[in-house]
Amino acid sequence: MSLPFSTSERPSMNVTAFEAGSGVGPxxxxxxxxxxxxxxxxxxxxxxxxxxxxxxxxxxxxxxDGFEIASVLHQSLSAEKxxxxxSSILALGEVVLAExxxxxxxxxxxxxxxxxxxxxxIGDPRKELLLSVIxxxxxxxxxxLWAARRCCEQIxxxxxxVVAH
Amino acid sequence: xxIGREYKIIVTGTMGAGKTTAISAISDVVVVSxxxxxxxxxxxxxxxxxxALDYGEIKLDGGDRIRLYGxxxxxxxxxxxxxxxxxxxxxILLIDNSSATPLxxxxxxxxxxxxxxxxxxxxxxxxxRDVTTGPLMAQYHEVLSVRSLNLPIFSIDGRERAxxxxxxxxxxxxxxxxx
Numbered sequence: 001m002s003l004p005f006s007t008s009e010r011p012s013m014n015v016t017a018f019e020a021g022s023g024v025g026p027x028x029x030x031x032x033x034x035x036x037x038x039x040x041x042x043x044x045x046x047x048x049x050x051x052x053x054x055x056x057x058x059x060x061x062x063x064x065d066g067f068e069i070a071s072v073l074h075q076s077l078s079a080e081k082x083x084x085x086x087s088s089i090l091a092l093g094e095v096v097l098a099e100x101x102x103x104x105x106x107x108x109x110x111x112x113x114x115x116x117x118x119x120x121x122i123g124d125p126r127k128e129l130l131l132s133v134i135x136x137x138x139x140x141x142x143x144x145l146w147a148a149r150r151c152c153e154q155i156x157x158x159x160x161x162v163v164a165h
Numbered sequence: 166x167x168i169g170r171e172y173k174i175i176v177t178g179t180m181g182a183g184k185t186t187a188i189s190a191i192s193d194v195v196v197v198s199x200x201x202x203x204x205x206x207x208x209x210x211x212x213x214x215x216x217a218l219d220y221g222e223i224k225l226d227g228g229d230r231i232r233l234y235g236x237x238x239x240x241x242x243x244x245x246x247x248x249x250x251x252x253x254x255x256x257i258l259l260i261d262n263s264s265a266t267p268l269x270x271x272x273x274x275x276x277x278x279x280x281x282x283x284x285x286x287x288x289x290x291x292x293x294r295d296v297t298t299g300p301l302m303a304q305y306h307e308v309l310s311v312r313s314l315n316l317p318i319f320s321i322d323g324r325e326r327a328x329x330x331x332x333x334x335x336x337x338x339x340x341x342x343x344x
Contacts, residue, residue: 029208031202031204032204033204034204035289035316041263044185060329063201064201064204064216065201065202065205065214065216066201066216066239066241067204067241067265069203080241081241083241084216084239084241084242085244086219086246087201087216088199088216088217088237088242088244088245089217091199091200091216091217092199092217093216093307094199095197095198095199105180126202127202128202129202130332
C-alpha cells in the first residue's frame with residue numbers, strides 16, 4: 001500500500017551536524033516524541049504483535065536517538081536501556097552497510113541458542129522510529145520478521161494519522 | 166624504530182560538549198559517525214546526536230597511528246562506554262561549560278572512567294567557555310583535587326584542530342610518564 005508521504009520528504013542527514021558543538025543547530029521540526037497521541041497508538045500495535053506472534057516475549061518502540069516511546073516488556077527489562085541499545089545497533093548497522101557500499105539498514109537480527117532479538121527501522125517518513133523485538137526459542141525467525149514488519153506497517157499508518165491531525 | 170604501533174584513545178564527555186566535532190577536527194581519515202536526529206532539544210539544541218560511536222584516526226610520524234573512538238554522551242548510552250573503553254590507553258574528556266551542571270558532569274565521567282583516571286591517563290577539556298560564564302577553571306581543578314587526581318585541564322574550542330591536538334599530545338605525554 002502507498003503511504004501519504006514520499007520518502008523524499010524526509011530531511012536529509014545534515015552534514016553540518018559536525019558543527020553541532022558550536023551549540024547552533026538548524027531550526028528543528030517538532031519531533032514525533034513530542035506528539036502525545038503517539039505512545040498509545042504504538043502501544044496498541046505492540047500489544048497486538050506480541051500477543052499474536054509465537055515466541056515473541058517483548059517489544060518496544062524507540063526513537064532513532066534512543067528514547068522509549070512505548071513498550072511491552074517483562075518487568076526485569078529496562079526499557080530505557082533497550083531503547084538506547086536499539087538506536088546504537090541500528091546506527092552501527094547503517095555504518096557497516098556504508099562500508100560495504102550498501103545503504104538503508106532495515107533490520108539487524110541477533111540470534112542466540114535460546115532466542116533472538118530483532119531490531120528494525122519502522123520506516124516512518126522521517127526515520128524517527130525503531131522497533132525492537134525479543135523472542136524465545138519457540139520463535140521462528142521468518143515468522144517474527146514477517147509479523148514485526150506488519151507491526152511496523154501498522155505503526156507507520158498510526159504515525160501518518162497523528163501527523164496529519 | 167618500532168613500526169606501526171597503534172594507540173587507542175577514547176573521546177568522551179557530556180552531550181553537546183563537541184566530541185564528534187573534535188574527532189572530525191583532527192582525524193586524518195573520513196570519520197565514521199553514527200548520528201541520529203536529536204529529539205531531546207531540552208538537553209541540547211543540536212540537530213543530531215551520536216548514538217553508538219565516532220571513529221577517526223591520526224597518522225603519526227614513523228607509521229604509528231592513533232585510533233580515536235568517540236562515545237555517545239548521554240547516560241542512557243553508558244553501555245557503549247565500557248565497550249569502547251576496552252583496551253584504551255587514554256581518555257580525552259570533554260565537558261560542556263554551558264550545561265546546567267558542568268562540575269557534576271565532570272565528577273560523573275571521572276567515576277565512569279575511574280580506572281583510566283586513577284592511572285593518570287585522562288586529559289580534560291572544558292568547551293563552550295565563550296558561550297556562558299559557568300564555573301571558573303579553578304572550580305574544575307577543585308573537582309580533581311578533591312579526588313586526589315592530578316590531570317591536565319584545558320579550556321578549549323572543540324572545533325580548533327590545534328586545541329584538540331594539544332590535548333592528544335598532553336595525553337600521550339602523561340601516558341609515557343605513567344609507563
